[in-house]
Amino acid sequence: MTAVLSTPFNIPAPFTNPAPFTNPDVAELGAHAIPPLAQVVGADECVPLATGETVRYANLDYAASAPALAAVAESVTRSLSQYASVHRGAGHLSQVTTARYEQAREVIRGFVRARADDAVVFTRGTTDAINLAAHATRGDVVVLDIEHHANLLPWCAPDRDGSSRARVVRACATIDDTLAALETELAAAPASLLAVTAASNVTGEVLPIGRLSAIAHRNGARILIDAAQLVAHRRISMAGHGVDYLVFSGHKLYAPFGAGVLIGRPDWLDDAEPYLAGGGASARVALGDRDADAAIDWHAGPARHEAGSPNVLGAVSIAAACEALDSVGFENIGLHEELLRARLDDGLAATEGITQLRIFEDATDRVGIAGFDVDGCPPREVAEFLSRSAGIGVRDGKFCAHPLVNRLGFPAGAVRASFGVGTGSGDIDRLVDALSRLTTRARAR
Ligand code: PLP
Secondary structure, eight states, rough: OOOOOOOOOOTTTTTTOOGGGGGGHHHHHGOOOOOOOOOOOTTEEEHHHHHOOOOOOOOOOOTTTTOOBHHHHHHHHHHHOOOOOOOOOOHHHHHHHHHHHHHHHHHHHTTTTOOTOEEEEEEESHHHHHHHHHHHHOOEEEEEEEEOOGTHHHSSSSSSSBBBBBEEOOOOSHHHHHHHHHHHHHSSSSEEEEEEEEEETTBBOOOOOOHHHHHHHHHOOOEEETTTTTTTOOOOHHHHHTTTTEEGGGTTTTTTTTTTEEEHHHHHHHHHHSOOOOOTTEEEOOSSSSSGGGGEEEEOOEEEEEESOOOOHHHHHHHHHHHHHHOOHHHHHHHHHHHHHHHHHHHHSTTTTTOOOOOOSSSOOOOOOOEEEEEEEEEEHHHHHHHHHHOEEEEOOOTOHHHHHTTTTTTTTTTEEETTTTOOOHHHHHHHHHHHHHHHHHHHH
């Protein structure tokens, strides 16, 4: 009988998740198989290969969009049966749906350890959340040049007076030097905000949030953390780390239902004009014949920036993902990811012609992302080969981080494999094996 790695994951009751341990990969892999940590929807989905055979899809593209957790899908399905209009209905199910929507804010607040008075505003995703933050921020904003475009372009857009308020700092070869460069920039001239991505979507390298917050605060700035790539992988404590604003997307948190969040200090948000004008954001609207009679009173709080009918199921799904990940436990998530990442790093290092992308020499933590180049093979060809020959899904290109990927010396882009709680070592081994076949074939050409 095949031995499965006696699970090192201390999965607390009442979380039970038998499905991953029956994953067919586990049986194939022998003594050191690492099973998926949680059940995701579509884990057994099969895809065609160039040969005409089909194979279970190896989804190694979690950083782009993670599959839904089974617990999230169940919660959404349950909510659907009681779904009704939110906020504006007196009917019983409207009340239930409204309560679910508002309850979702509280679950998310608890999950990221936000302060009691932080606003939890639902958005369409991280990009939308950062655009909302940019809309509500006055003054200069300091960013690094290694950011995802979502955390660059909203700040680079011209201010009302036509000038850009983004001050872009070049990341250095080490995290220590990069933090020093940020401190120098913030000390040189006042800035309102430091906006930083906590985990790189190209390399997975994690920046120290607490140290970044301290730098911002001692120089009179607030800090916004783009947690799109971190929130599903590490415990974040807004209060503990001193984070003023946090943004992330549901679809990278196993909740792909079109919602995201901006969480943070309420004052700038309440001072800003509503992000969208419309119903839900307005408390009173009067269109008088005379100018004096005309008045629009806008809500304060999250409703101010959530005009229109909200994405209730998106909000519910994010809250369900938070609860499910809390049940799995971040200690388990971190250990699972470390084991898989070590396996992938070893496999890539042992494959001739593969170079992993790295920003920092001194990064000590990485989430489950590996950006890499295959010598002599254009990234799109690599990704297509992996798909057609092994049923593996990865991402290729510049990952919406053009300045970073160019700077790292890959103007034609790179390939990115990324994983999470639904990944087992079988997927990683399949990738390494396919890359080995590809590079051997490329060398023989
Ligand atoms: N920030 C980072 C670090 C990302 O990786 C991404 C998406 O890949 C985004 C922001 C944008 O997220 P979304 O497309 O969900 O708005």
